[in-house]
Amino acid sequence: MPEVTLIEALRQAMDEELERDDRVFITGEDVGQRGGVFRATVGLFEKYGAERVIDSPLAELSIVAVGIGAALAGMRPICEIQFADYIFPAFNQIVNEAALVYYRTNGEYNVPMVIRAPYGGGIGGGLYHSQSVEAFFAHAPGLKIVIPSNPYDAKGLLKAAVRDPNPVMVFEPKKGYRLIRGEVPDHEYTVPIGLSEVTRKGDDLTVYAYGMMHYYTLQAAEMVAQQDGIQCEVVDIRTLVPLDKETVLNSFKKTGKALIVYEDNRFLGYGAELAAILSDEAFEYMDGPIRRLAGPDVPGVPFAHTMQDFFMPSPEKIAHAIRELAAY
Amino acid sequence: MVTNLETSQQIDDAGIDLETKTLLEMYWQMVRARRLDERTWVLHRQGKIAFHISGIGHEGVQVGAAMALRRGYDYAHLYYRDLAFALVLGYTPREWMLSVFGKEGEPTSGARQMPSHWSNKKQGIMPASSPVATQVPQAAGMALASKLRGEDRVTLVSLGEGSTSEGDFYEGLNWAGVHKLPMICLVENNIYAISVPMHLQMAVPNVADRAPMFGIEGVVVDGNDVLASYRAIKEALERARSGGGPTLVEAKTYRPVPHSSDDDDRTYRSRDEVEEWKKRDAIKRFETYLLDKGILSGDMIEEIEGRVRLEVDEAQAAAEAAPYPPAENALFPVYAPADEA
Ligand SMILES: Cc1ncc(C[n+]2csc(CCOP(=O)(O)OP(=O)(O)O)c2C)c(N)n1
Ligand SMILES: [Mg+2]
Numbered sequence: 315m316p317e318v319t320l321i322e323a324l325r326q327a328m329d330e331e332l333e334r335d336d337r338v339f340i341t342g343e344d345v346g347q348r349g350g351v352f353r354a355t356v357g358l359f360e361k362y363g364a365e366r367v368i369d370s371p372l373a374e375l376s377i378v379a380v381g382i383g384a385a386l387a388g389m390r391p392i393c394e395i396q397f398a399d400y401i402f403p404a405f406n407q408i409v410n411e412a413a414l415v416y417y418r419t420n421g422e423y424n425v426p427m428v429i430r431a432p433y434g435g436g437i438g439g440g441l442y443h444s445q446s447v448e449a450f451f452a453h454a455p456g457l458k459i460v461i462p463s464n465p466y467d468a469k470g471l472l473k474a475a476v477r478d479p480n481p482v483m484v485f486e487p488k489k490g491y492r493l494i495r496g497e498v499p500d501h502e503y504t505v506p507i508g509l510s511e512v513t514r515k516g517d518d519l520t521v522y523a524y525g526m527m528h529y530y531t532l533q534a535a536e537m538v539a540q541q542d543g544i545q546c547e548v549v550d551i552r553t554l555v556p557l558d559k560e561t562v563l564n565s566f567k568k569t570g571k572a573l574i575v576y577e578d579n580r581f582l583g584y585g586a587e588l589a590a591i592l593s594d595e596a597f598e599y600m601d602g603p604i605r606r607l608a609g610p611d612v613p614g615v616p617f618a619h620t621m622q623d624f625f626m627p628s629p630e631k632i633a634h635a636i637r638e639l640a641a642y
Numbered sequence: 643m644v645t646n647l648e649t650s651q652q653i654d655d656a657g658i659d660l661e662t663k664t665l666l667e668m669y670w671q672m673v674r675a676r677r678l679d680e681r682t683w684v685l686h687r688q689g690k691i692a693f694h695i696s697g698i699g700h701e702g703v704q705v706g707a708a709m710a711l712r713r714g715y716d717y718a719h720l721y722y723r724d725l726a727f728a729l730v731l732g733y734t735p736r737e738w739m740l741s742v743f744g745k746e747g748e749p750t751s752g753a754r755q756m757p758s759h760w761s762n763k764k765q766g767i768m769p770a771s772s773p774v775a776t777q778v779p780q781a782a783g784m785a786l787a788s789k790l791r792g793e794d795r796v797t798l799v800s801l802g803e804g805s806t807s808e809g810d811f812y813e814g815l816n817w818a819g820v821h822k823l824p825m826i827c828l829v830e831n832n833i834y835a836i837s838v839p840m841h842l843q844m845a846v847p848n849v850a851d852r853a854p855m856f857g858i859e860g861v862v863v864d865g866n867d868v869l870a871s872y873r874a875i876k877e878a879l880e881r882a883r884s885g886g887g888p889t890l891v892e893a894k895t896y897r898p899v900p901h902s903s904d905d906d907d908r909t910y911r912s913r914d915e916v917e918e919w920k921k922r923d924a925i926k927r928f929e930t931y932l933l934d935k936g937i938l939s940g941d942m943i944e945e946i947e948g949r950v951r952l953e954v955d956e957a958q959a960a961a962e963a964a965p966y967p968p969a970e971n972a973l974f975p976v977y978a979p980a981d982e983a
Contacts, residue, residue, distance in 0.1 A: 347910050348837035369838045371807035372774065400773055403808060438692045440756040442772030616972050618744035618753035624969035 315497035320490050323465035323498050324354050324430075327472035328392060330502070332362050335390060338476060341368040342377055342394025342430075351396055352432060352491055378404035378429060382412050382481075385427040390476060398433035398485060399445040412481040413456030428475045432488035433461075434526050434577055436626045441614030444622075446578035448485055452555050452587070458482040458507055459554040463528035465496040467552055470505025478507060487526035494529055510558040512565060516545035518640050519571035519602075522562065522588055524551040527575045527627060534632035541633075544640045554584055562588065563596050570601030573639050577627055580608035602642040607635045651922065653931040654870045662937055668709055668868055669932060670946050672701040672925050675726030677950045678735050681958065682742055686903045690962075691742045695758050695902040697725035700830055702924025703863070703893035705730055706871030707798065707828055710879060717784045717797040719768040719777040722758035723830060723897075724800055732765040735953050739961030746967040753967050774805035778814030778827060785823035785888070796882040798875070800828040803892075804835020804843050806852075815890065819856035822887035826878045829890070830865060832897040837910035850892040858888045865893030866924040869931075896922070 318326070331338045340355055346369035349356030359367040370377045374395055381391035395401045401408070408429065416424045435444030451457050458480050462468035468486070475482035487494070513528070514535050523531040528550045538544040547565050551557070566572050572592055574585035589604045607627050609615070615625045660668075679698050685691045697704065700723050708730035711718065720727055725738070740748040741757040750761040750769075761769035768784065770777065781799030788795040805811065806829060818825045829849045833840045846852065853860025859881065863874040871893055878889035896919040900907040907916075932938035 343835070344837045346837075349909070351836060351904070369842050371843050372804040372835050372838070373807040373809065375809055376807075402773070403810075440772075441754060443756070610973060612973055612976055614754070616754040617751075617756050618746075618748075618967045618971075620966040620969045621754065621972035624972040 315499050317495050318465050318498050319492050320462070320465045320468050320487070320494045320496075321352060321354055321492060323469035324472055324486065325356065325358070326498070327469040327476075328355060329358060329361070331392075331473055331476040332358065332366060335476075337388065337390040338392065339366040339368065339384070339389060340392045340394065341370045341380065343370055343372055343396045345369060345394050350394065352488060354394070354430075374400055374403040375407055378407040378412070381427045381429070382407060382415075382425055385425045386415070386423055390426055392428045392430060392476060395429060395431040397443050397445075398431040398447045399442045401431055401447055405450070408451065408457065408481070408483075409454040413454045416480070417456060424479045425481045426479045427481050428472070428484060429481065430472070430484045430486060432491070433485045434487050434489055435615035435622065436489045436526070438617065438619065438622065439615070440617035444615035446576070446609075448554055449578055449582060449584050451483055452584055456481070457555065459485065460507055460552060461485045461487070461525040461554060462552065463487065463490070463523075463525055463550050464494055465498050467505050467550075469498055470503055471507065471552065474504040474507050477504070482507065485525065487529070490526050490529055505552075508553050508556050508558060510552055510561040511550045512547060512561065513550045514546060514548035516547040517569060518545045519573060519636065520547045520549060520565040520569045521573045521575060521632070521636065522549045522551060522585070523575040524554065527577055530627065530629045531575055531632055533629040534636060537629065537633045538636050538640070542637060542640070544636060546636060557591075559591065559595070562591070566592050566596050567599045570599050571639055571642070573605045573607060573632075573635055575607045575627055575632055575635075577609050579611050580606060581611045583608050602639060605635060605639050607632060651927060651930075653867055653927055654864070655931075656873075658869050658873060664709070665932060665937055668705050668872075669928055669938065670950070671705045671709075671726060671730050672868065672928065673946055674735070674950045674953070675701050675705070675729050676925055677947075678729075678738060678954050678957070679725060681954050682738075683899070683903075685742065685958070693756060693903050694742060695722050696897075696899045697723045699832065699896050699898045699919075699923070700724075700865065701726040702868040702928070703828070703830055703865035703871040703895055706868040707875040710872050710875040711796075711798060714764065714766055716795055716879075717766050717768055717781070717788075719781045719784065719797065719799040720760045720770060721774070721777065721801050721805070722770070722772075723802065724760065725758065727800070728760045728767065731762070731767055733760065733762065733767070735957035736960050739957040740964060743961045743964070744966065745961055745964040747964055752971060775801055775808035775810040777801065778811045779817060780814075781825055781827070782814045782817035782821075782823055785818065785825035786821060788824055789821065794824070794883045796824045796826060796879050798826045798828055800830060802835060803829055803831035803833065803840055803849050804838060806849055807843055815856040815858065815888070818888040819858045822885070824882035825888040826875065826882060827888065827890045828875070829892045830895055831892050832895050834897065834901070834911070836901045836905060837907075848892055850890050853890040856890070858890055860890045860892070862892045862894065865895030866922050866927060868924060868928050895924075898923075
């Protein structure tokens with residue numbers, strides 16, 4: 315199997331879906347001739363033309379709304395938001411429109427569209443190129459949300475998202491775009507939406523994470539295994555909504571201890587819901603406090619690298635939190 | 643090749659009555675912004691800084707507009723290209739260097755924001771963010787405040803032509819039109835939004851053509867002509883101060899450098915096009931004009947360049963010597979205390 319970067323896996327997924335289904339098209343800022351500011355759509359404009367890889371005006375509300383309209387009229391749009399930080403002009407269209415259409419029409423209309431957006435910090439992007447926005451959207455039933463942590467899942471989940479009859483948001487860990495490499499099969503495959511995955515076996519405690527934090531968590535798990543003999547189980551959430559409760563709960567029932575890692579602000583972040591589910595549905599297995607390691611509750615990830623590093627969870631910080639919890 | 647405008651090599655000084663001193667200040671400000679900007683590109687190439695978003699090419703419109711304002715009195719809500727604009731309003735090369743290095747003492751955000759996010763209460767510079775066009779309806783609010791207080795203060799808000807696609811632009815100018823607000827919306831049209839050319843952004847040839855839909859004045863000006871830009875903003879200011887309402891000023895210009903240090907403009911435009919535009923460079927044009935008029939001489943240019951180089955050198959040295967902010971500064975300030983209410 316060839317090894318590719320996470321962003322190349324995403325590009326392949328879009329290429330294959332454009333090839334497979336005439337109804338699929340891409341729109342977003344700079345996605346055409348430039349191939350996206352991160353180069354996720356590079357080559358697709360040349361291959362499929364300006365009618366299927368459309369440079370949108372600089373206006374996120376309409377990128378999403380045009381996607382919704384096209385989806386309602388039978389197309390399969392993939393809408394790129396250049397940075398997750400810039401998704402908010404489209405918030406109304408996503409949470410009041412895309413999320414609600416199926417429910418409000420009693421199932422007559424559905425909105426089969428994909429919204430892709432790079433998210434996350436640690437890239438020197440400051441307050442407006444570092445945000446994690448998943449919690450806002452995870453709060454709105456009707457949307458599906460996936461966050462891949464490796465190339466295999468990135469490709470398989472994005473292809474599944476294109477084929478899903480619902481609005482699916484794909485948040486992509488941009489720091490990992492070129493950093494995270496992995497094998498992707500030559501043959502056609504998808505990764506089903508709605509399944510989490512145990513990516514490391516262990517008995518001492520479970521660490522839950524997704525996206526870039528999952529990548530760091532695997533590194534931290536190796537560190538504590540070698541240095542402290544602590545064996546972590548690691549669960550890659552992968553699909554945030556709908557949550558694979560079975561996988562999440564089963565691991566906790568085995569280890570009795572949970573550390574949840576996310577890079578969003580701690581308060582009311584996605585990990586808060588995971589913690590609530592664990593304490594509610596697996597209380598009798600609990601063998602220690604359910605811990606969260608997340609960003610501090612400040613308005614953004616600062617630019618200066620000293621402050622940025624202070625904000626961001628890292629393999630070292632995760633290892634530290636694992637040791638503390640293991641010792642409990 | 644994208645050429646939606648014909649800017650000449652000339653300077654249009656019709657009706658301009660400025661003292662020699664002021665003309666030379668304009669020239670110095672343009673050169674100063676250019677050299678500071680060029681040095682920042684060098685620092686990026688040397689790997690000393692991580693990011694730069696440049697104002698090169700826009701100095702004509704920015705210096706012309708800023709010099710027309712009542713500095714420190716009028717409000718300016720600027721965008722990331724406006725280095726020259728901010729410098730005229732009182733921002734310093736030293737502050738800029740602290741910002742690009744992300745060092746302690748950076749005054750606009752305490753190094754929390756990326757560079758080019760201007761903010762200075764004393765200088766009337768409103769606090770900028772990164773999501774484009776959000777400043778336009780806010781500017782309507784600032785102009786509304788001036789109107790309600792009965793002041794003759796004007797709010798100037800700037801943005802790029804691509805950013806006029808956002809709903810914020812329409813909502814802001816609609817308010818300005820309905821309430822005849824003392825406001826100038828300055829669109830620095832460099833015909834690209836990163837890679838996206840203007841014709842994929844709008845189906846009209848001029849941003850200013852949209853003014854009638856807001857019931858306001860629309861003006862197109864050559865943004866590479868500092869005096870024409872000065873005059874256009876001066877007229878719009880007079881209209882606003884005398885209760886005549888807002889003006890949408892579109893300055894045609896060009897960005898001869900990549901969108902930012904993360905961009906590669908070779909992927910979307912030809913070198914010929916860029917070279918063609920460099921011939922209309924605002925600084926060269928103004929320099930030729932001043933030389934022709936006998937206002938400027940070779941010796942004076944040398945003196946100005948030397949003075950600017952010294953200022954840029956000192957600014958860089960000060961920033962390189964400064965410490966990084968303490969990590970814990972990330973934790974504050976989040977809420978203003980009661981005594982700031
Ligand atoms: C809401 C929002 N969407 C996307 C971006 C990313 N972005 C930054 S600058 C830019 C292009 C702006 O072009 P234009 O308005 O023409 O200004 P210019 O950079 O050409 O001066 C884009 C898409 C952003 N900052 N904000
Ligand atoms: Mg532009």
